[in-house]
Amino acid sequence: MYLMYLDDAFRVKVGLAEMLKGGVIMDVTNAEQARIAEKAGAVAVMALERVPADIRREGGVARMAPIRKIREIMEAVSIPVMAKCRIGHFAEAQILEALGVDYIDESEVLTPADEEHHVDKRAFKVPFVCGARNLGEALRRIAEGAAMIRTKGEAGSGNVVEAVRHMRAIQREIRQLTVLGKEELAAEAKRLGAPLELVQWVAEHGKLPVPNFSAGGIATPADAALVMQLGAEAVFVGSGIFKSEDPEARARAIVKAVTYFDDPQKLLEASEELGMGMPGLDLTQLPESERLAVRGW
Amino acid sequence: MRIVGVLALQGDFEAHARALEQVGARPVLVRKAAELDAAEALVIPGGESTTMLRLLEDEGLFEALRAFGRERPIFGTCAGAILLATEVTNPTQSSLGLMDIAVERNAYGRQIESRIVRLAPEPEFAREAGDGALEAVFIRAPIIRRTGPGVRVYARYLGDPVLVAHGRHMAATFHPELSSDRRVHRLFLERIEAGNARAG
Numbered sequence: 001m002y003l004m005y006l007d008d009a010f011r012v013k014v015g016l017a018e019m020l021k022g023g024v025i026m027d028v029t030n031a032e033q034a035r036i037a038e039k040a041g042a043v044a045v046m047a048l049e050r051v052p053a054d055i056r057r058e059g060g061v062a063r064m065a066p067i068r069k070i071r072e073i074m075e076a077v078s079i080p081v082m083a084k085c086r087i088g089h090f091a092e093a094q095i096l097e098a099l100g101v102d103y104i105d106e107s108e109v110l111t112p113a114d115e116e117h118h119v120d121k122r123a124f125k126v127p128f129v130c131g132a133r134n135l136g137e138a139l140r141r142i143a144e145g146a147a148m149i150r151t152k153g154e155a156g157s158g159n160v161v162e163a164v165r166h167m168r169a170i171q172r173e174i175r176q177l178t179v180l181g182k183e184e185l186a187a188e189a190k191r192l193g194a195p196l197e198l199v200q201w202v203a204e205h206g207k208l209p210v211p212n213f214s215a216g217g218i219a220t221p222a223d224a225a226l227v228m229q230l231g232a233e234a235v236f237v238g239s240g241i242f243k244s245e246d247p248e249a250r251a252r253a254i255v256k257a258v259t260y261f262d263d264p265q266k267l268l269e270a271s272e273e274l275g276m277g278m279p280g281l282d283l284t285q286l287p288e289s290e291r292l293a294v295r296g297w
Numbered sequence: 298m299r300i301v302g303v304l305a306l307q308g309d310f311e312a313h314a315r316a317l318e319q320v321g322a323r324p325v326l327v328r329k330a331a332e333l334d335a336a337e338a339l340v341i342p343g344g345e346s347t348t349m350l351r352l353l354e355d356e357g358l359f360e361a362l363r364a365f366g367r368e369r370p371i372f373g374t375c376a377g378a379i380l381l382a383t384e385v386t387n388p389t390q391s392s393l394g395l396m397d398i399a400v401e402r403n404a405y406g407r408q409i410e411s412r413i414v415r416l417a418p419e420p421e422f423a424r425e426a427g428d429g430a431l432e433a434v435f436i437r438a439p440i441i442r443r444t445g446p447g448v449r450v451y452a453r454y455l456g457d458p459v460l461v462a463h464g465r466h467m468a469a470t471f472h473p474e475l476s477s478d479r480r481v482h483r484l485f486l487e488r489i490e491a492g493n494a495r496a497g
Binding site for chain 1: 305308328344345347348351352355356411472
């Protein structure tokens with residue numbers, strides 16, 4: 001059986017995700033923020049026009065960031081630079097690949113361009129990361145060629161509850177697969193809406209075939225440590241850093257918290273001197289139509 | 298069984314730990330200076346060198362690693378090779394200075410230039426580690442631009458050294474931990490044994 005995640009092109013894509021493990025990927029909107037992020041120890045930056053909290057507040061159609069802005073950020077730092085394209089918008093992805101970004105996030109944070117189809121990510125040389133809320137969604141994205149999965153959480157909310165829900169769901173569904181009999185996996189693949197060969201791989205190995213990171217609502221060192229202890233292999237922080245009152249100190253503190261995620265004394269040190277985090281949203285008050293995580297399938 | 302530390306601040310340290318287990322060593326993850334005590338040697342994994350430097354400096358590990366390297370072997374891959382070098386460019390940054398090599402970061406370009414190649418290693422590698430092509434996984438890899446006297450080159454790619462040894466230390470600009478061939482990790486382990494035999 002041909003397993004695409006064993007071919008060299010795919011291994012090179014997953015290779016960069018391997019290098020980002022145990023790190024923090026930070027949303028930035030200009031060169032100055034990118035330099036602050038790099039200096040604080042970010043493993044990569046996500047180049048954006050607006051952070052998710054502003055996208056949420058201002059509304060309208062959110063698209064790929066202006067090229068000038070992404071280029072300015074690429075020139076400012078030596079760490080990998082990621083950029084987002086809209087779900088299904090393969091032309092934006094083609095432009096980002098031509099620009100030379102290191103990773104593309106096919107992201108629910110931007111307004112979807114296609115409500116039925118995601119980008120065929122195997123057609124690209126640049127690697128893709130995609131969001132997921134559960135195992136079926138993660139495996140569908142991997143089948144399309146995603147080389148990294150991140151939980152969706154609820155971007156721009158400053159509320160970690162959805163990131164926790166999605167990470168727990170994925171980990172629980174992985175554990176459940178490992179105890180099923182071989183003959184039960186086909187029915188499970190049908191239920192998950194995922195290819196059987198990927199379901200079999202996960203059942204055998206007890207993990208996803210690509211790194212599994214966490215995103216969407218992480219605002220404090222404690223939030224980062226929480227999702228890491230729940231099984232995240234690295235953390236994306238969006239609005240949490242540059243919407244706080246102390247971006248530099250907070251960026252450094254979250255980097256430290258991800259490295260020492262299971263060491264309470266170090267987590268205390270990381271949390272010690274921080275001021276107020278970004279204002280958060282109570283998600284029980286957020287109507288379904290304003291939830292970003294429900295975009296994509 | 299040799300106890301080999303793996304610097305676990307960030308990066309693909311778990312892949313190195315697995316590789317070390319496969320060649321019969323016992324890996325221990327190192328995040329604090331005190332955790333170096335039990336280790337006979339250390340691996341510095343791939344990852345982002347700027348992130349590792351930030352944490353090494355903030356957590357008081359930078360000097361501890363330097364002192365460790367004066368007595369015990371260190372093997373660095375990619376970011377690890379950058380940290381071991383005496384000179385780092387693109388951009389200039391501080392390093393442990395334990396191997397006399399000059400390294401240029403991201404020297405092949407961005408991720409789109411990352412690649413997997415099969416190399417024909419130098420005869421010395423075949424002699425010490427075994428015959429056959431060597432798979433090299435390059436991820437936003439650095440290039441070793443200069444090697445000082447006494448640096449041994451085990452493999453080259455496009456003319457540039459990619460696997461080198463200097464004194465007790467070893468460095469690779471690629472990621473042997475991401476391949477299934479364990480000759481490079483075995484070579485590191487054998488060099489630990491040989492160093493101990495000399496010392497003992």
